[in-house]
């Protein structure tokens with residue numbers, strides 16, 4: 314484990330450094346000059362002194378990080394935020410259109426920002442990609458351009474976005490309020506009109522940093538997604554985008570309460586369970602909303618959530634859609650992007666979807682509750698190893714004193730298997746969340762994915778799922794009931810295809826069209842001529858993979874099998890079963906399905922029943938062979 318201790322430090326421009334992905338990291342790495350008095354230098358040496366340790370030693374040192382943060386906080390020499398010599402280089406006042414190098418220190422920026430490097434690499438995603446590529450020795454020629462794009466100046470790129478060119482005449486740019494790898498954000502004021510004097514935030518992205526077609530596309534997509542996603546309370550309000558010869562300007566609502574990370578730090582790293590809940594509910598809500606629209610954020614971390622005001626109960630807003638993308642529920646993405654501490658294992662395996670965001674929320678939840686990072690090491694490869702192992706510790710203080718539900722909640726978000734992980738909407742139904750606060754559960758995109766699979770299933774599988782749905786407990790039914798209610802406006806006990814479409818349209822933004830969710834729904838057309846009652850809905854929308862994670866799964870399955878025996882099981886020959894399952898003739902059905910059928914009476918065996926519940930395809934059966 315490692316402490317969440319500070320803001321991003323300069324991301325080394327070369328990838329050879331042993332410093333962990335500093336997007337999330339570690340002001341310590343920057344301050345070589347003034348170590349806090351009480352803290353052993355070795356513990357601070359994440360960025361520069363770490364080379365004295367071998368990696369195991371370094372990871373051990375990390376275990377003490379909590380104590381380190383505490384002593385660091387107590388120390389009168391808590392100088393991590395104090396200006397390094399670079400401060401003098403940065404200490405001029407901000408003005409519009411200037412190089413970010415001269416913009417780092419403004420009256421409103423916290424001193425730690427002085428440590429930001431003038432020209433960090435344009436994409437942290439590349440950072441992760443590059444590390445992996447080096448490790449696997451597999452940089453493909455087209456990736457080489459992505460990886461090295463920041464170094465190799467690419468000419469002939471079209472850097473016009475078609476945005477309005479009148480930024481300067483509409484807004485007066487003020488002080489810098491924040492900075493990331495891609496740009497810097499300033500306050501600005503409307504110069505004239507009804508809104509004269511009203512404050513906004515402007516993210517300025519220098520075109521000089523857009524050195525590859527991919528970097529340009531990233532900015533285009535960031536604006537497209539911000540423009541399309543509107544109307545959620547926990548999402549920063551986008552106003553407009555502008556450009557001139559030097560920069561792109563993204564104008565949005567000004568959030569004056571600072572980053573979630575700063576608030577975590579100011580509380581000494583820890584939140585009470587109730588305070589953590591209040592933060593997590595807002596994060597889960599906005600992420601469920603993005604997922605319903607078919608948008609995956611891909612860079613969820615405490616730096617990318619801002620409070621609207623300094624108020625304790627201020628609203629939290631998601632920002633920075635710079636790495637976001639459109640994705641359908643049945644689509645897998647393969648580009649490795651994100652921030653190392655928060656990246657999900659399946660992203661490193663290059664096959665992921667919206668579930669990756671929920672993993673990152675799990676990491677945030679873990680940090681909120683205990684003040685430490687769940688996956689920590691001093692090198693990038695060490696962090697990736699920890700992520701891939703996906704075995705966060707719940708043994709150390711304060712975990713033993715936290716509630717069982719809190720731990721269960723975090724565990725279910727940090728499930729290594731993306732199919733077993735809770736969705737954002739499901740997480741809002743977790744007993745830990747709903748025990749103390751009444752939460753309005755949003756519509757879950759997972760429902761549509763599962764219903765689609767159900768509609769395409771054989772009658773035998775539908776019967777098996779029905780049997781399983783009858784074994785669900787009140788807690789498990791809570792989420793399904795909530796979802797059903799959202800789809801059932803007439804409260805007549807059944808839903809139709811029309812109801813589903815209406816519910817979606819009610820929640821739709823332009824992003825939903827761009828992510829092709831309506832096309833995805835075409836598969837539910839079989840519902841056109843009939844309605845679905847709650848019982849069938851439960852069978853259609855339950856996730857077998859998720860139920861499998863429960864301690865009582867065995868009981869569920871046996872109980873369901875007994876029900877299936879009474880009402881659904883029937884004698885079936887292997888060929889018929891194969892055809893029911895839609896297996897292709899190339900699958901050696903006798904070898905595979907032999908044990909699925911009970912030899913005494915030719916009906917489905919328990920093994921066959923459980924396999925059927927999971928759903929089979931020729932492909933996964935061939936793989937299992």
Ligand SMILES: Nc1ncnc2c1ncn2[C@@H]1O[C@H](COP(=O)(O)OP(=O)(O)OP(=O)(O)O)[C@@H](O)[C@H]1O
Pocket residue numbers: 336437490491492493494495496497498514516549565566567568569572616617619632633634635
């Ligand atoms: N609407 C806003 N109101 C106030 N501050 C903001 C706003 N948007 C961004 N900021 C500040 O600017 C910082 C950088 O913005 P943002 O995260 O969008 O940039 P980035 O370059 O994409 O960052 P990253 O390095 O995480 O990719 C934020 O962390 C925050 O401190």
Ligand SMILES: [Ca+2]
Pocket residue numbers: 493616617633
């Ligand atoms: Ca950011």
Ligand SMILES: [Ca+2]
Pocket residue numbers: 493495612633634635636
């Ligand atoms: Ca970003």
